Amino acid sequence: AAAAARTERPDRPPATTAPTVDESPAFVFNFHAADATTIVRAMIGAAAADGEIDAGENRRILGWLRDAGGTPADFTFVRQQMAHAADVETIARGVSGHETAVEIYAASLLVTEAATAGSRDFLRRLAAALRLEPKFVAELHASWGDPAP
Numbered sequence: 001a002a003a004a005a006r007t008e009r010p011d012r013p014p015a016t017t018a019p020t021v022d023e024s025p026a027f028v029f030n031f032h033a034a035d036a037t038t039i040v041r042a043m044i045g046a047a048a049a050d051g052e053i054d055a056g057e058n059r060r061i062l063g064w065l066r067d068a069g070g071t072p073a074d075f076t077f078v079r080q081q082m083a084h085a086a087d088v089e090t091i092a093r094g095v096s097g098h099e100t101a102v103e104i105y106a107a108s109l110l111v112t113e114a115a116t117a118g119s120r121d122f123l124r125r126l127a128a129a130l131r132l133e134p135k136f137v138a139e140l141h142a143s144w145g146d147p148a149p
Helices: 036-048 055-067 072-083 088-093 098-112 117-129 134-144
Strands: none
Touching (some): 036 072, 036 088, 036 098, 088 117, 098 117, 098 134
């Protein structure tokens, strides 16, 4: 889906105590309305929807966190969330406003790339829970070259 080069942060030295994350580029997406906790829960919920978080999904989630300047505590939080993925209803309850809904859906799509039947089902249910227009959802998937939910 959307992959981009890693953004360097010259004003911040690299974290030396964070868990090792490979240097693969993560997707870059500027979230403005959604808070980081809800983004992480949505990414993990989508990734876990087919029963497991595969290596690519894990790399995209941890890469996003690395590129966002995640702290060791943030990595610990993400690992805890990976053990207890949130369901669609829990994620949707934490979302207010259309812009936030779009960002949460986009984060979920970016991490899974709608690659499995489980992730597509999760995305379909998430779009409904977030009250996103089916036409918008279809256009977003098409623009990123991902299968529709």
